[in-house]
Amino acid sequence: MSGNNVGEKVDANTVNSKNISLPMSRVKLIMKSSPDVSSINQDALFLTTKATELFVQHLAQCSFKKGAGREKNTLAYSDLAHVAEETETFQFLTDILPKKILARDYLRSLEERGEDGDD
Amino acid sequence: MASSSGNDDDLTIPRAAINKMIKETLPNVRVANDARELVVNCCTEFIHLISSEANEICNKSEKKTISPEHVINALESLGFASYITEVKDVLQECKTVALKKRKASSRLENLGIPEEELLRQQQELFAKRTRNAGVLDLTARIVYESAVV
Numbered sequence: 001m002s003g004n005n006v007g008e009k010v011d012a013n014t015v016n017s018k019n020i021s022l023p024m025s026r027v028k029l030i031m032k033s034s035p036d037v038s039s040i041n042q043d044a045l046f047l048t049t050k051a052t053e054l055f056v057q058h059l060a061q062c063s064f065k066k067g068a069g070r071e072k073n074t075l076a077y078s079d080l081a082h083v084a085e086e087t088e089t090f091q092f093l094t095d096i097l098p099k100k101i102l103a104r105d106y107l108r109s110l111e112e113r114g115e116d117g118d119d
Numbered sequence: 120m121a122s123s124s125g126n127d128d129d130l131t132i133p134r135a136a137i138n139k140m141i142k143e144t145l146p147n148v149r150v151a152n153d154a155r156e157l158v159v160n161c162c163t164e165f166i167h168l169i170s171s172e173a174n175e176i177c178n179k180s181e182k183k184t185i186s187p188e189h190v191i192n193a194l195e196s197l198g199f200a201s202y203i204t205e206v207k208d209v210l211q212e213c214k215t216v217a218l219k220k221r222k223a224s225s226r227l228e229n230l231g232i233p234e235e236e237l238l239r240q241q242q243e244l245f246a247k248r249t250r251n252a253g254v255l256d257l258t259a260r261i262v263y264e265s266a267v268v
């Protein structure tokens with residue numbers, strides 16, 4: 001990125017509501033809560049915010065396309081969990097997915113173990 | 120509506136903003152509440168992912184501030200290269216808008232007086248006025264004196 005436009009930093013006032021939906025101030029707070037992150041250039045913050053928006057759209061679209069709810073026009077938690085496990089780019093999300101297992105698998109494992117609930 | 124919890128871990132993007140985006144991306148789709156909640160948390164996770172990666176890249180470059188370049192490289196290395204063109208375009212668009220606004224407000228287009236003449240008059244006024252006159256005041260006087268002349 002060239003330094004031509006050094007004077008024209010993008011801030012919350014110049015951002016057109018058509019361009020961005022997420023609050024940059026909140027994104028900044030979240031970034032700063034990451035360990036070791038010190039200072040962030042304003043344009044870098046803008047890029048991150050915009051990238052996060054694209055991420056939400058991308059995640060929602062992917063999950064819906066590959067999801068079981070597609071025919072019924074619904075999007076469920078499991079659709080998201082599924083896409084996180086199956087898609088390489090979304091795999092970082094598996095960290096925050098609690099290990100949900102299918103009810104039927106759970107019931108089956110219960111039957112197999114008898115009465116001992118081992119989890 | 121901002122909660123004043125001091126806990127960093129509770130920081131998330133406002134639910135309403137996410138709901139709006141989901142609605143725009145998947146119009147007419149019914150989205151479960153726990154799915155929405157998950158998207159909110161995924162956002163936070165994504166931001167952390169990008170920040171950490173950009174921060175590492177920044178440290179390696181021995182700079183102190185995370186720059187746009189660092190963010191772009193982070194997106195690339197994490198498999199989000201497909202976002203790069205669009206984010207760059209939007210940033211450029213915003214800068215262009217900002218630049219236009221600045222130029223428009225400094226040109227005083229409504230007067231039809233060329234900029235050089237305005238500058239000359241402004242110089243005269245600077246010489247006449249005390250230091251306490253605010254810029255707006257000066258501008259107003261330029262307008263007034265031009266109209267009178």
